Amino acid sequence: MSAVLELSRMSVALPLGGFLSRARLPILMDVSLSVGRGESVALVGESGSGKTTLARAVMGLQAVSGGSIALDGQAVEGAAGHARLRRDAAMMFQDATASLSPRLTVGYLVTEPFRIHGVALPDPEGMARELLAKVGLPPAMARRYPHELSGGQARRVGVARALALKPRLVIADEPTAGLDVSVQAEVLNLMADLRAEMGLAYLIITHNLALVRHVADRVVVLYLGRVVEEGPTAQVFAAPAHPYTASLIAAEPRPDPRQRRMDLAIRGEVPSVLRRPSGCEFHTRCPMAREMCRTTAPTLAPIGAGRQARCHFADQNKDQQGEQHAVEHR
Amino acid sequence: MSVLSVEGLSVSYRVPGGRLQAVRDVSLSVGRGEVLGIMGESGCGKSTLAAAMIGLLPQGAEVAAGAIRLNGTDMLRLPGEEQRRLRGQRIAMVFQDPMTAFNPVLTIGRQLADFVGAHGGGKGAAEIAGMLERVGIPDPGRCLGRYPHELSGGMRQRVAIAAALLMQPDVLIADEPTTALDVTMEAQIIHLLRDLRTSFDGAIVVVTHHLGVIAELCDRVAVMYAGEVVEEAGVDALFHDPRHPYTRALLSCDPAVVMPGSGHLPTIGGRIPDLTALPAGCAFAARCGMAEAGCGAPVPRHRGAGRSVLCHRSAA
Ligand SMILES: Nc1ncnc2c1ncn2[C@@H]1O[C@H](COP(=O)(O)OP(=O)(O)OP(=O)(O)O)[C@@H](O)[C@H]1O
Ligand SMILES: Nc1ncnc2c1ncn2[C@@H]1O[C@H](COP(=O)(O)OP(=O)(O)OP(=O)(O)O)[C@@H](O)[C@H]1O
Ligand code: SF4
Numbered sequence: 001m002s003a004v005l006e007l008s009r010m011s012v013a014l015p016l017g018g019f020l021s022r023a024r025l026p027i028l029m030d031v032s033l034s035v036g037r038g039e040s041v042a043l044v045g046e047s048g049s050g051k052t053t054l055a056r057a058v059m060g061l062q063a064v065s066g067g068s069i070a071l072d073g074q075a076v077e078g079a080a081g082h083a084r085l086r087r088d089a090a091m092m093f094q095d096a097t098a099s100l101s102p103r104l105t106v107g108y109l110v111t112e113p114f115r116i117h118g119v120a121l122p123d124p125e126g127m128a129r130e131l132l133a134k135v136g137l138p139p140a141m142a143r144r145y146p147h148e149l150s151g152g153q154a155r156r157v158g159v160a161r162a163l164a165l166k167p168r169l170v171i172a173d174e175p176t177a178g179l180d181v182s183v184q185a186e187v188l189n190l191m192a193d194l195r196a197e198m199g200l201a202y203l204i205i206t207h208n209l210a211l212v213r214h215v216a217d218r219v220v221v222l223y224l225g226r227v228v229e230e231g232p233t234a235q236v237f238a239a240p241a242h243p244y245t246a247s248l249i250a251a252e253p254r255p256d257p258r259q260r261r262m263d264l265a266i267r268g269e270v271p272s273v274l275r276r277p278s279g280c281e282f283h284t285r286c287p288m289a290r291e292m293c294r295t296t297a298p299t300l301a302p303i304g305a306g307r308q309a310r311c312h313f314a315d316q317n318k319d320q321q322g323e324q325h326a327v328e329h330r
Numbered sequence: 331m332s333v334l335s336v337e338g339l340s341v342s343y344r345v346p347g348g349r350l351q352a353v354r355d356v357s358l359s360v361g362r363g364e365v366l367g368i369m370g371e372s373g374c375g376k377s378t379l380a381a382a383m384i385g386l387l388p389q390g391a392e393v394a395a396g397a398i399r400l401n402g403t404d405m406l407r408l409p410g411e412e413q414r415r416l417r418g419q420r421i422a423m424v425f426q427d428p429m430t431a432f433n434p435v436l437t438i439g440r441q442l443a444d445f446v447g448a449h450g451g452g453k454g455a456a457e458i459a460g461m462l463e464r465v466g467i468p469d470p471g472r473c474l475g476r477y478p479h480e481l482s483g484g485m486r487q488r489v490a491i492a493a494a495l496l497m498q499p500d501v502l503i504a505d506e507p508t509t510a511l512d513v514t515m516e517a518q519i520i521h522l523l524r525d526l527r528t529s530f531d532g533a534i535v536v537v538t539h540h541l542g543v544i545a546e547l548c549d550r551v552a553v554m555y556a557g558e559v560v561e562e563a564g565v566d567a568l569f570h571d572p573r574h575p576y577t578r579a580l581l582s583c584d585p586a587v588v589m590p591g592s593g594h595l596p597t598i599g600g601r602i603p604d605l606t607a608l609p610a611g612c613a614f615a616a617r618c619g620m621a622e623a624g625c626g627a628p629v630p631r632h633r634g635a636g637r638s639v640l641c642h643r644s645a646a
């Protein structure tokens with residue numbers, strides 16, 4: 001059975017502008033990724049790693065410079081292809097309140113996708129009520145305006161809107177950013193329920209690893225626009241094979257003062273895409289870097305069932321991290 | 331002795347419907363070398379309390395009662411000019427979005443020099459560069475020549491912290507200092523603030539809704555709900571032996587605490603009450619699993635060793 005969404009070696013390069021108007025800045029490089037039916041995949045990486053660019057490219061809001069996108073096994077090409085994709089795949093934006101037009105009521109906003117896609121809607125009010133109910137909001141909410149909503153409510157309206165056309169895939173950019181933990185939990189529960197009810201598949205973009213652990217079956221890690229690790233969430237968290245993944249996990253603040261991290265998991269910043277390091281692009285920050293890493297670029301290689309990593313020492317790392325994890329959790 | 335203490339502080343905002351009670355009868359103190367955390371859901375009054383501490387309350391806000399003591403002196407009783415001067419010199423603040431603290435058209439070096447001129451007295455470029463180095467800016471000389479938008483969010487936050495420290499304040503207040511950053515920058519800022527606790531001889535107050543930041547960084551924690559401090563305790567006690575039902579509920583629904591694969595996450599349900607029409611009894615009653623009829627009466631504060639709890643049914 002074909003995946004709902006399949007990206008093969010997708011690349012995005014942005015024009016640099018100025019004199020060198022033909023020069024292009026590679027933002028995403030050869031990214032392959034698939035989301036199966038009803039599957040939930042998380043895309044993680046630091047700020048600037050290319051997560052939003054990937055989502056925009058999938059939605060046709062950003063031109064790709066290489067590779068292909070397929071929906072249900074059918075190549076997505078041209079305007080018609082992306083129009084089809086935007087019906088079957090819905091996007092939840094990072095800033096829920098700002099992405100809702102301030103002068104439109106909630107009732108209008110949740111049914112707007114029908115109008116955008118020219119789908120006849122005999123009973124818009126009834127549909128608005130139904131969609132709001134699905135995300136746990138009372139019918140009276142239909143008359144409110146976006147600025148009259150709490151952050152969690154605005155996020156729910158964003159979900160209702162995304163669900164309007166019964167998509168099979170939802171792309172959610174930081175779905176819980178800026179929400180209180182209690183509301184975060186509500187939104188995550190809602191996403192899980194909808195997945196169970198409607199067989200929705202998710203591509204979740206985030207740097208909140210707690211969120212990834214709770215909702216994702218698989219995780220894809222990006223660094224400087226390349227996939228550096230991919231695998232089933234539980235396995236990747238228990239035994240990360242790429243030092244970058246291990247660093248991200250270790251950097252997460254722990255909600256337990258008895259487990260404070262005294263050393264710094266990862267130093268420095270992501271290098272600029274204008275000055276990509278030679279060899280392994282992570283070598284400037286990698287705690288395990290060796291001589292060969294500065295000159296020889298590792299490839300994304302399989303390391304056991306369903307896992308891949310882009311590191312010369314991926315197998316060793318995975319075994320070591322796994323042992324350490326086992327000791328800590330004994 | 332505590333450097334900064336707040337006693338019985340109440341702050342309200344004038345709003346169309348009447349008075350919105352954002353901070354209610356809050357008493358807290360923080361000493362040298364100590365990090366005090368203030369946590370709670372959005373709208374509970376954390377930023378209002380922080381703004382009151384530094385004397386930066388917005389228009390429409392009014393201090394209805396209480397004292398704010400800096401090294402023992404009640405600043406609210408000082409004449410306006412002197413109050414501003416003392417606060418300008420002794421209390422520094424770092425905000426969630428460091429971009430708002432900078433002027434976009436001036437270089438970092440120029441802004442820091444102006445800032446130091448206005449607040450810290452004659453410090454030279456070398457001292458400024460030294461401070462940038464201390465907060466972990468790799469090439470301070472180069473950073474001084476840059477404009478704010480040329481720095482990443484994490485770097486801007488470091489510069490904001492450096493600016494605050496150049497004043498040699500007694501108190502550094504940080505309102506959501508890592509909320510706009512990703513996980514690696516957040517970890518780096520936590521480490522920086524933690525190092526400062528020992529190297530800078532002042533008190534640090536951190537406001538955040540992120541429990542991980544509280545646990546990693548703070549010594550003592552005040553949990554706010556609907557304008558009140560409902561629980562105050564040492565950080566270990568707060569995370570391992572929370573007493574107030576609200577604290578317990580917050581800890582139990584954090585996805586970072588709950589084991590993955592445990593199905594539905596717990597939620598608190600409901601919202602914080604309307605702060606213009608608060609009940610006479612416990613403000614958390616409508617959402618509390620332990621509520622009973624008696625909770626409608628004014629709530630007593632129980633005090634125990636190093637902690638206090640505002641609840642009819644929980645002991646300190
Ligand atoms: N319009 C643009 N012009 C030039 N560079 C851009 C543009 N949009 C994005 N970039 C660059 O592309 C890279 C990836 O950006 P993107 O927004 O996809 O990252 P992200 O992973 O979503 O980050 P965040 O976590 O901060 O949202 C960054 O280096 C960014 O500076
Ligand atoms: N300038 C203002 N005028 C009127 N009401 C205000 C003003 N600023 C804040 N409030 C209200 O005061 C209450 C407390 O707000 P405050 O910003 O202190 O909360 P907070 O705990 O910092 O929340 P957050 O986590 O969202 O930053 C809220 O109900 C808020 O709507
Ligand atoms: S290839 Fe070398 S530098 Fe790159 S991640 Fe692996 S160990 Fe680190």
Ligand code: SF4
Nearest residue numbers: 612615618625641642
């Ligand atoms: S006073 Fe009553 S309602 Fe309030 S927190 Fe305590 S038990 Fe719950």
Ligand SMILES: [Mg+2]
Nearest residue numbers: 051052053173
């Ligand atoms: Mg993004």
Ligand SMILES: [Mg+2]
Nearest residue numbers: 376377378505
């Ligand atoms: Mg605030």
